[in-house]
Amino acid sequence: MTDVKTPPAEPGTAAEPEAKPLAWPLGLAGVVLVIVGSFLSWSYDSSILGDLSINFYPGGLQILAIILAVVALVLLLAEKGPLTKLGAWLDATAGLRALGVTLTLYMVLVVIAITADSDGLINVNPGAYVSLGGAVLILVSAWMLPLRHLRDMSEARLPAWFEILAIAVLMAAVLFVAAYALGLEDAWSFILCLVFLAALVTVLFRTGSLTWIGHVSQRNRKVLTLSAFLVAFLFPFTQGGSDANMSIATQVLVFAATAMGLNIVVGLAGLLDLGYIAFLGSGAYVAATMSTSAFATVGWKPPFLVVMLIGAGVAATLGLIIGTPTLRVSGDYLAIVTLGFGEIFRFSMFNLDGNNGPNLTNGPNGVPGIPDLEIGGFNFGEVHTVAGIELGRFSNYYFLLLVLTAFVILVFSRLNNSRIGRGWVAIREDEKAAEAMGVNTFGLKLLAFAVGAFLAGLAGTIKAHQDGAVSPDQYIFLESAFLLAAIVLGGMGTIAGVLLGATILKLLPEKLRFFSEYRLLLFGLLLVLMMRFRPEGLVANRRRQLEFHEEDEQLAVEIDDEHLLVEEAK
Amino acid sequence: MTVTESNPAPARAPGAAVLEATGVTMRFGGLLAVNDVNLTVREGEIVGLIGPNGAGKTTFFNCLTGLYKPTSGQVRFSGTPLPPKPRAVVKAGMARTFQNIRLFANMTALENVMVGRYCRTSSGALTSVLRGPKFRREEAATTARAQELLEFVGLGKSTEHLARNMPYGDQRRLEIARALATDPKLILLDEPTAGMNPLETRQASDLIFKIRDSGLSVVVIEHDMRFIFNLCDRVLCLVRGEALIEGTPHEVQSDPRVIEAYIGTGEEDDEEEVERLQDAPAEGEETP
Structure with a gap:
C-alpha cells in the first residue's frame, strides 16, 4: 500500500x-x-x-x-x-x-x-x-x-x-x-x-x-x-442468418475500401480531392453497363474479374486525365478543381442518355436490374448454409468485399513503407524540398491519383452488383465529403483510423434513422468538436499528433522514445 | 584545418571543371538580380560565395540548381548544359541545402536521408506492392546507405528521431546528409552555419573538409567571414548582382572594395569591423 x-x-x-x-x-x-x-x-x-x-x-x-x-x-x-x-x-x-x-x-x-x-x-x-x-x-x-x-x-x-x-x-x-x-x-x-x-x-x-x-x-x-x-x-456467423445488418456491413466495407484509396491521395500525398466519389462511380458504371442487366448498354459481357480490371482501369485513366492538368495547382485550388470534376462526372452520367451523344448510361434512370454476381459457379444471390448458419446474399458480398478491403489495405501499407510512400510523404511535408532532392513530384502526385482511383474503381464494380442498380444521384458531392470526413475523423494516413472513421460515418446514420434529418447537423458538430479537441483524428498517426500539439515537449520526447523502442524490438 | 587550406592557391593542381557558369543573368521584371556572373568550380575544390544581403547570392544559387531558369547565360555541369529543372540537376549530380532549413519535419532522420536516395533507386509502385527480391535488396541498400551517411555527418545515434525534434545544428547536418544521399559530385550549401555557435561552426567546417576529402566539390554561401576564409580555396564576392572579385581568400579579404561593400566607406564607426575582418586569416592560421 x-x-x-x-x-x-x-x-x-x-x-x-x-x-x-x-x-x-x-x-x-x-x-x-x-x-x-x-x-x-x-x-x-x-x-x-x-x-x-x-x-x-x-x-x-x-x-x-x-x-x-x-x-x-x-x-x-x-x-x-x-x-x-x-x-x-x-x-x-x-x-x-x-x-x-x-x-x-x-x-x-x-x-x-x-x-x-x-x-x-x-x-x-x-x-x-x-x-x-x-x-x-x-x-x-x-x-x-x-x-x-x-x-x-x-x-x-x-x-x-x-x-x-x-x-x-x-x-x-x-x-x-x-x-x-x-x-x-x-x-x-x-x-x-x-x-x-x-x-x-x-x-x-x-x-x-x-x-x-x-x-x-x-x-x-x-x-x-x-x-x-x-x-x-x-462477423456474418454471429448474425444468425439475418441479412439486415449484413446489408449495412457491406456498405461499410465499400465505404471503407474507397476511403482507404482516398487515404493514399489525402493522407499520404497530401492532395485534397473533393471529387473522389467519381472514381467509385466510374467503376460502378463500367460494371453496370457490362453486366447482363436488360438495361446494360455495352454488348460485350466478359467475366467479372475482367470487368473489375476494366472498371479500375477506366477509373485510373480518369484519374490520370483529371490529374495531368489539375495537379499543377495545389492546395485550395486543387480542391476546387477536383470538386468540379466530381460534378462533371455526375452530369456526364446524367446526360449520356442518347439525346445528347451516345446512350451509355440511360441518363437519370441509370442502369437498374443488375443481376447478382456469379464467380466460378458461386452465385452471390443465393443463401448458403455453412456449419448450420445461413449466410444470405449480403453475407456473400461481405466476404468478397472483405477480400477487396484486405487487398486495398495491403496496397496502402506496402506503398506507404516504400520508396514511393516516402516520396509521397516528402511531397506532403515540403514539395519544393522534395523536388530539390530529386523526387519526381509531378509524377508521384499523378501516381497517387491513379492508384487511389484504381482502388476506388475496383470497389465500384462490386458495389454496382451489390446495389443492383446505378444512377447518377448516388455519386453526389456529399459522398465525397463523407469520404473525406471519414479520413479526417479517423486519422489521416492511418489504416485503423480510416477503417474506424468509415465505420462510424456509415453505421451511425443507418442505426439512427430517426435522426436522419439532423444527420448532417450532427456530423458537422462532430467534425467541429473533433477539430477542437482531437485534430489528429481518433486513431492518431503519432507524427501528425505532434504536428497539432507542437508545444507539447513531453509528447515529442515520448514519440522519439517510442521510435527507439520499436527499433530495439526489431 | 591546416595552413595550406586557408591559403591553398599555388599548392593545388586544378582538377577538371565540374561546374561552369558563364554569363548567368537573372532578371525579375525590372529588377536585375544577377548580372553576367561567371563561376567555375573544379573537382575537389571548395568555393565560397559571399556578398552583403540582397547581393543575389541565393538567386545565383537557384539559377545553378535549376530552381530558376536564368534569363541568359549558361550553366554547364561536367561538360553538358544543365536543364533548368531541379530534379534533372540532382540526377546529374548536383545537390543543395537550403538557407532556411527545409527538412521533412514529420519524418525520421533516417527517412529524410532515404528520400535523398529516391533519384538513385528505381522501385516503382508495382514492385513496391509485390515486394520481390529486387525490392528487398534495394530497400536494404537504401537503408544501409542512409545509415552510413548519418554516421558520416555524426548523427548515427539519432536515426529514429523526428527531424522536427532535433537540435538546430543537427538539423543542418541532417540536411547535408540528405543532400549527400543523392550521390552528388558537387554540393551547394546555402549558409550552413547560420545561427550556429562557434563550436558548431567549427564542426561544420570540419564536416565540409571531410566532404571535400571524400572527393566532392563544394560551393558555400556564407556571411561568416572567418568561416569562409578558413574554408575556401577560392571566393567569389557578389555585390548588387555583379561579380566584384574572384580570387583566393587572401586576395578577396584585402580588397578594399569588398570591405566597402560590406561595411560602407570605412567611416570611424566601422574601423573596428574593418580590423576584425582583416584579422580573420591570422587567427585562422593560429588554430591548430
Whole structure:
C-alpha cells in the first residue's frame, strides 16, 4: 500500500494530496448500489429497451451497467486493496473520474429513454434510481481521490503470450459488442450502447491502458492484423442468418475500401480531392453497363474479374486525365478543381442518355436490374448454409468485399513503407524540398491519383452488383465529403483510423434513422468538436499528433522514445 | 584545418571543371538580380560565395540548381548544359541545402536521408506492392546507405528521431546528409552555419573538409567571414548582382572594395569591423 502512495517514479511525494478518508468506501458503496439497482426492475413497461422490468433478471442494458460497475470496482481495488500493483501502472483515479461521469450520463440517459419511450417519468422503477444513485456516488468518490504520478506504461513488459492473449480478448470483445450493438433494434438502446462503449474507451484512455494497447499492437502487429481479419470474417456467423445488418456491413466495407484509396491521395500525398466519389462511380458504371442487366448498354459481357480490371482501369485513366492538368495547382485550388470534376462526372452520367451523344448510361434512370454476381459457379444471390448458419446474399458480398478491403489495405501499407510512400510523404511535408532532392513530384502526385482511383474503381464494380442498380444521384458531392470526413475523423494516413472513421460515418446514420434529418447537423458538430479537441483524428498517426500539439515537449520526447523502442524490438 | 587550406592557391593542381557558369543573368521584371556572373568550380575544390544581403547570392544559387531558369547565360555541369529543372540537376549530380532549413519535419532522420536516395533507386509502385527480391535488396541498400551517411555527418545515434525534434545544428547536418544521399559530385550549401555557435561552426567546417576529402566539390554561401576564409580555396564576392572579385581568400579579404561593400566607406564607426575582418586569416592560421 505504501507502494501506491509513493510510486517508484515519484520520489518527492510531498506535494501529492491525500485521499479523503470517505472517498474509497463511498466508491465501493456506489459500485454495490449500481449492481443491486441493475438486478432490480428499471422500467414498469416491459415492451421497451429490451425488457428491463423483471427483478433479479437483468436485461441487456442492465448488464452493460453491471459491467461498468465491475470496471469501477477493479479501478477502486487498484487504488487501494489487493490490486495495488496494477495501480502503480494504471491511472486509476483519472479512469474512475471518467467512468463516474460516463456512468452517470448513462443512467441519466436510461431514465430519459424510459420516460421518452413509455410516456412519462412514472414508468421509471426504483431500480433505475438506485443505480443512478450508485453512479453519482462513484462520481463523487472519484473526485475526492487524489491524482497520482505513475510509471510510464510503455515500460510495462508482460510475457508475449499474455500480450497476444490480450489482443485476442480485445478482438473477441469487439466482435461480441459489434454483434450485440447491431442486434439492437430501437434507437435508444443503440445510443445507450454507444454511451457504454464511449465509457469503456474513455476509461481505457484515461487510465493509460490505451497507450499500452497501442504499444502491444505495435509489437504484435501481425497477430493484430490477422485477428482483426478473423473477427471481420466471423462477423456474418454471429448474425444468425439475418441479412439486415449484413446489408449495412457491406456498405461499410465499400465505404471503407474507397476511403482507404482516398487515404493514399489525402493522407499520404497530401492532395485534397473533393471529387473522389467519381472514381467509385466510374467503376460502378463500367460494371453496370457490362453486366447482363436488360438495361446494360455495352454488348460485350466478359467475366467479372475482367470487368473489375476494366472498371479500375477506366477509373485510373480518369484519374490520370483529371490529374495531368489539375495537379499543377495545389492546395485550395486543387480542391476546387477536383470538386468540379466530381460534378462533371455526375452530369456526364446524367446526360449520356442518347439525346445528347451516345446512350451509355440511360441518363437519370441509370442502369437498374443488375443481376447478382456469379464467380466460378458461386452465385452471390443465393443463401448458403455453412456449419448450420445461413449466410444470405449480403453475407456473400461481405466476404468478397472483405477480400477487396484486405487487398486495398495491403496496397496502402506496402506503398506507404516504400520508396514511393516516402516520396509521397516528402511531397506532403515540403514539395519544393522534395523536388530539390530529386523526387519526381509531378509524377508521384499523378501516381497517387491513379492508384487511389484504381482502388476506388475496383470497389465500384462490386458495389454496382451489390446495389443492383446505378444512377447518377448516388455519386453526389456529399459522398465525397463523407469520404473525406471519414479520413479526417479517423486519422489521416492511418489504416485503423480510416477503417474506424468509415465505420462510424456509415453505421451511425443507418442505426439512427430517426435522426436522419439532423444527420448532417450532427456530423458537422462532430467534425467541429473533433477539430477542437482531437485534430489528429481518433486513431492518431503519432507524427501528425505532434504536428497539432507542437508545444507539447513531453509528447515529442515520448514519440522519439517510442521510435527507439520499436527499433530495439526489431 | 591546416595552413595550406586557408591559403591553398599555388599548392593545388586544378582538377577538371565540374561546374561552369558563364554569363548567368537573372532578371525579375525590372529588377536585375544577377548580372553576367561567371563561376567555375573544379573537382575537389571548395568555393565560397559571399556578398552583403540582397547581393543575389541565393538567386545565383537557384539559377545553378535549376530552381530558376536564368534569363541568359549558361550553366554547364561536367561538360553538358544543365536543364533548368531541379530534379534533372540532382540526377546529374548536383545537390543543395537550403538557407532556411527545409527538412521533412514529420519524418525520421533516417527517412529524410532515404528520400535523398529516391533519384538513385528505381522501385516503382508495382514492385513496391509485390515486394520481390529486387525490392528487398534495394530497400536494404537504401537503408544501409542512409545509415552510413548519418554516421558520416555524426548523427548515427539519432536515426529514429523526428527531424522536427532535433537540435538546430543537427538539423543542418541532417540536411547535408540528405543532400549527400543523392550521390552528388558537387554540393551547394546555402549558409550552413547560420545561427550556429562557434563550436558548431567549427564542426561544420570540419564536416565540409571531410566532404571535400571524400572527393566532392563544394560551393558555400556564407556571411561568416572567418568561416569562409578558413574554408575556401577560392571566393567569389557578389555585390548588387555583379561579380566584384574572384580570387583566393587572401586576395578577396584585402580588397578594399569588398570591405566597402560590406561595411560602407570605412567611416570611424566601422574601423573596428574593418580590423576584425582583416584579422580573420591570422587567427585562422593560429588554430591548430
